[in-house]
Amino acid sequence: MTEQEALFTYLLRLGDDLLILSHRLGEWCGHGPVLEEDIALANRALDHIGEARNIYDHAVKVEGKGRTEDDLAYLRNERQFVNTLLAERPNGDYAHTIVRSFLFDAYHLPLAEALTKSSDEQIAAIAAKAVKEAQYHLKHSSDWLIRFGDGTEESHRRAQQALDEHWTYTGDLFVQDEVHQAMVKASIAPDLNTIKASFDATVDRVMAEATLKRPADGYMMSGGRQGKHSEHLGFLLAEMQYLQRAYPGAQW
Amino acid sequence: MLTQDHILALLQNVKDPEVPVISVLELGVVRHVYVEPDGKAVVTITPTYTGCPAMDVMAADIKKELLDHGVPAVEVKQSLAPAWTTDWITEPGKAKLRAYGIAPPEKTGDIRALKGELPVVPCPQCGSTNTVMLSVFGSTACKALWKCNDCLEPFDQFKCL
Structure with a gap:
């Protein structure tokens, strides 16, 4: 594996997390529990997809094979997506959706902060933009999680259940394989142990305020970074890619 | 040939499609305006939010405004750094x-x-x-x-x- 190949794979990981999560958030459009939240999730989805587009645009230039950002989004199969398993988790109820975003935001904000110092100038520029947006994302998901946890008996129960179910998928965020190590060595990406420390601090702080119990670190699901996904991703892609698959090259 | 000042005056007519009372200059998204020797205008803009759908519209509106007012060629570039504030x-x-x-x-x-x-x-x-x-x-x-x-x-x- 050359450094260029590792960089391409790393960019796909960054972009795929955002694209897949943004699609999940987009599924709420028109179905939000209240109008303000319907709008909030659509706006968050836009932020994620905007960052994903910038990353894919950089990735295809690194790859240098003439592909476009759309090719990466619409013409790859499940096994070629390297997003974290957390991003593809189904929406479930609103507690599940909020917890999924909260766990991702608690990882994404410190990651974006660290990437502003990346030796890859384009990654650093994209990250500098993302940091500002990620602060609002974390505030949004934290506020709701605290409201659920410190709310009624029912909202507390559901938030705790969502947390317990999603927790097993957080380990996948911090896997440091050969690709990641190559990126750390090139000062392109941060050591994920430092991101994990920040993630832990955020989770502990919000859990305390939300009166929720942080699940124990037990067995963790992994494989997303290697293209091994849950059954949910295929259904998601079938919907997201339908148009380009049915009408190849369609433009509007 | 139109000068940089002419271009800037024309850009004052290009409004934010979402907030049509404020121009792209007042919004601070125009970072650089340059007129090449052959008269081609190069305008660099920076996105407000990365996923903002208005950015594509702004780029198209800038092109249209300048081409409609006699600029022979227009290129709109996007730059990410420094990030818009x-x-x-x-x-x-x-x-x-x-x-x-x-x-x-x-x-x-x-x-x-x-x-x-x-x-x-x-x-x-x-x-x-x-x-x-x-x-x-x-x-x-x-x-x-x-x-x-x-x-x-x-x-x-x-x-x-």
Whole structure:
């Protein structure tokens, strides 16, 4: 594996997390529990997809094979997506959706902060933009999680259940394989142990305020970074890619 | 041949498609304007929010405005660094936002503003400071939704970024 190949794979990981999560958030459009939240999730989805587009645009230039950002989004199969398993988790109820975003935001904000110092100038520029947006994302998901946890008996129960179910998928965020190590060595990406420390601090702080119990670190699901996904991703892609698959090259 | 000043004057006519009272110059998204020896204008813009759908429209509107006014060729480039900040919205731009019913952003120097914890956002309708935030995300990615407890009108606030 050359450094260029590792960089391409790393960019796909960054972009795929955002694209897949943004699609999940987009599924709420028109179905939000209240109008303000319907709008909030659509706006968050836009932020994620905007960052994903910038990353894919950089990735295809690194790859240098003439592909476009759309090719990466619409013409790859499940096994070629390297997003974290957390991003593809189904929406479930609103507690599940909020917890999924909260766990991702608690990882994404410190990651974006660290990437502003990346030796890859384009990654650093994209990250500098993302940091500002990620602060609002974390505030949004934290506020709701605290409201659920410190709310009624029912909202507390559901938030705790969502947390317990999603927790097993957080380990996948911090896997440091050969690709990641190559990126750390090139000062392109941060050591994920430092991101994990920040993630832990955020989770502990919000859990305390939300009166929720942080699940124990037990067995963790992994494989997303290697293209091994849950059954949910295929259904998601079938919907997201339908148009380009049915009408190849369609433009509007 | 049109000079840089001519181009800038024309860009004042290009409005934000989402907030049609403020120009792309007042919004601070135009970072650089350059006229090449052959008359081609190169305009560099920076996105407000990475996923903002208005950016593509702004780029198209800039091209159209300049081509319609005799610029022989136009290229609109996008640059990400340095990242756009609401501090780049000009003072006249902020006054126009307020008159349009959108509370303008505070300076980012106030770190509470960045976290959406600013205690006082005056109502752009009646000026009351007895206001409350309803949602950190409003009608577009760049705005938060607020309500005035005195005149009871909801209003958008341009979020500090």
